[in-house]
Amino acid sequence: MKIKILTFGIAREICGGSSIQADVPEGTTAAALKHHLAQQFPRLAGLASFLLAVNEEFAADDTLIHPGDEVAIIPPVSGG
Amino acid sequence: MKIKILTFGIAREICGGSSIQADVPEGTTAAALKHHLAQQFPRLAGLASFLLAVNEEFAADDTLIHPGDEVAIIPPVSGG
Amino acid sequence: MNLFLKLSDTPLDIHSCIREVESPSCGGIDVFIGTVRDATQGKRVLRLEFEAYEKMALKEMRHIAEKAFERWPLQAFSMHHRTGVLAVGEVAVIIAVSAAHRAAAFDACRFAIDTLKESVPIWKKEVFEDGEVWVAAHP
Amino acid sequence: MNLFLKLSDTPLDIHSCIREVESPSCGGIDVFIGTVRDATQGKRVLRLEFEAYEKMALKEMRHIAEKAFERWPLQAFSMHHRTGVLAVGEVAVIIAVSAAHRAAAFDACRFAIDTLKESVPIWKKEVFEDGEVWVAAHP
Numbered sequence: 429m430k431i432k433i434l435t436f437g438i439a440r441e442i443c444g445g446s447s448i449q450a451d452v453p454e455g456t457t458a459a460a461l462k463h464h465l466a467q468q469f470p471r472l473a474g475l476a477s478f479l480l481a482v483n484e485e486f487a488a489d490d491t492l493i494h495p496g497d498e499v500a501i502i503p504p505v506s507g508g
Numbered sequence: 509m510k511i512k513i514l515t516f517g518i519a520r521e522i523c524g525g526s527s528i529q530a531d532v533p534e535g536t537t538a539a540a541l542k543h544h545l546a547q548q549f550p551r552l553a554g555l556a557s558f559l560l561a562v563n564e565e566f567a568a569d570d571t572l573i574h575p576g577d578e579v580a581i582i583p584p585v586s587g588g
Numbered sequence: 589m590n591l592f593l594k595l596s597d598t599p600l601d602i603h604s605c606i607r608e609v610e611s612p613s614c615g616g617i618d619v620f621i622g623t624v625r626d627a628t629q630g631k632r633v634l635r636l637e638f639e640a641y642e643k644m645a646l647k648e649m650r651h652i653a654e655k656a657f658e659r660w661p662l663q664a665f666s667m668h669h670r671t672g673v674l675a676v677g678e679v680a681v682i683i684a685v686s687a688a689h690r691a692a693a694f695d696a697c698r699f700a701i702d703t704l705k706e707s708v709p710i711w712k713k714e715v716f717e718d719g720e721v722w723v724a725a726h727p
Numbered sequence: 728m729n730l731f732l733k734l735s736d737t738p739l740d741i742h743s744c745i746r747e748v749e750s751p752s753c754g755g756i757d758v759f760i761g762t763v764r765d766a767t768q769g770k771r772v773l774r775l776e777f778e779a780y781e782k783m784a785l786k787e788m789r790h791i792a793e794k795a796f797e798r799w800p801l802q803a804f805s806m807h808h809r810t811g812v813l814a815v816g817e818v819a820v821i822i823a824v825s826a827a828h829r830a831a832a833f834d835a836c837r838f839a840i841d842t843l844k845e846s847v848p849i850w851k852k853e854v855f856e857d858g859e860v861w862v863a864a865h866p
Contacts, residue, residue: 434780436778436779436780436848436850437778437850437852437861437864438850438861438864440778441861474865475864475865476863476864476865476866481780481783481848484780484782484783484786485783485786486846500780500783500848502780502848503850503861503864504861504863504864505844505845505846505847505848505849505850505863506844506849506850506851506861506862506863506864507777507779507784507808507819507820507843507844507847507848507849507850507851508761508808508819508820508840508843508844508847508849514641516639516640516641516709516711517639517711517713517722517725518711518722518725520639521722554726555725555726556724556725556726556727561641561644561709564641564643564644564647565644565647566707580641580644580709582641582709583711583722583725584722584724584725585705585706585707585708585709585710585711585724586705586710586711586712586722586723586724586725587638587640587645587669587680587681587704587705587708587709587710587711587712588622588669588680588681588701588704588705588708588710602741602742602745603741603742606741606760610762610816611816612764612765612815612816613764613765613766614762614764615761615762615763615764616759616760616761616762617758617759617760617761617762618757618758618759618760618836619756619757619758619759619760620755620756620757620758620829620832620833621745621755621756621757621758622754622755622756622829623749623753623754623755623756624754625751625752625753625754625827626751626752627752676751677749677750677751688764690759690761690840693759694759694833694836694837697757697833698833701829
């Protein structure tokens with residue numbers, strides 16, 4: 429399935445666009461998608477932290493990604 | 509010596525005026541003046557605390573009172 | 589030391605107190621605002637009356653500010669206290685503290701209001717429908 | 728729950744944030760204001776650029792407010808965060824918390840800014856004379 433992934437901050441610069449597409453099997457977990465992304469964009473793995481959000485909530489490693497989910501890469505936050 | 513003593517809050521109401529006079533010997537300490545005042549106005553001794561200030565600073569028990577000092581009765585404070 | 593103290597019998601201005609501590613080298617400002625609550629222990633409060641031993645109150649406020657500057661790396665400190673008759677909702681005290689980092693601002697601001705309530709010669713009378721009481725006067 | 732949240736790309740208004748939490752039944756308001764500092768580790772900062780994942784940021788801000796209401800007896804809670812380009816001295820975040828008693832207001836306000844900095848998806852780029860850096864991005 430094709431997943432659209434939003435990117436922000438330094439992740440947007442690393443991935444070269446405010447959203448990217450990933451093609452992963454159905455039943456992919458957040459952990460597997462992170463692994464996939466880190467292979468494609470090795471600099472993501474060098475960040476102080478690198479999390480995924482699914483439908484605007486932080487995703488656990490075993491969160492399943494479904495077609496149509498809103499997925500985002502969350503690099504280290506620095507608000508305030 | 510005659511000492512003018514400022515009063516505030518509930519102490520003003522107990523003493524019946526915004527200042528009172530006390531006649532005490534030279535070399536009187538703050539502790540002795542407090543004792544004198546508590547005898548004259550027994551309700552002062554019933555307060556949660558009853559301190560003296562001399563020249564706008566809290567007085568220790570052994571602070572000496574001199575003629576012309578600005579003395580004040582400080583009942584429990586409740587600002588803020 | 590950027591230190592601002594005020595006792596006033598007219599309404600306090602939150603914004604001017606905050607403006608006194610703003611600075612390009614500060615990253616965090618903590619502000620405490622004490623307002624007149626409409627009830628104490630379930631009793632309806634009509635108004636508060638604040639009385640101060642003004643010269644000594646300003647001295648004690650200065651002692652608090654100086655201690656805060658000794659203990660924490662602060663940029664600026666402002667403390668405004670109201671006197672006179674206050675209605676419910678009115679501002680009785682404002683303390684604003686700025687620092688490069690927020691922990692110092694929070695700690696110093698809290699220290700300042702806690703210490704003010706212990707040592708600054710200001711007295712508050714609560715006026716109820718059926719009487720009035722000098723706060724904290726009796727054990 | 729009196730809960731006010733705002734993300735805005737135009738200047739924040741301290742007074743309107745405070746007004747949201749004022750109430751006759753509150754005795755204390757604690758306000759934290761985060762401003763843009765002119766230097767980081769000795770380097771002169773020209774400006775900051777804030778970017779937010781807006782919908783999720785508002786959700787996380789709401790989680791923080793809800794946790795604060797669970798933990799402390801609060802009257803009202805307001806959190807405003809700025810996005811876009813900020814000059815030195817501008818306000819990046821305001822958090823105002825009111826409660827009947829001040830300890831709850833202080834504790835909840837501090838919890839809120841500490842948690843915001845850990846969990847709300849907002850990113851800050853510091854722009855210096857000789858380059859720029861996404862804050863906290865690298866170990």
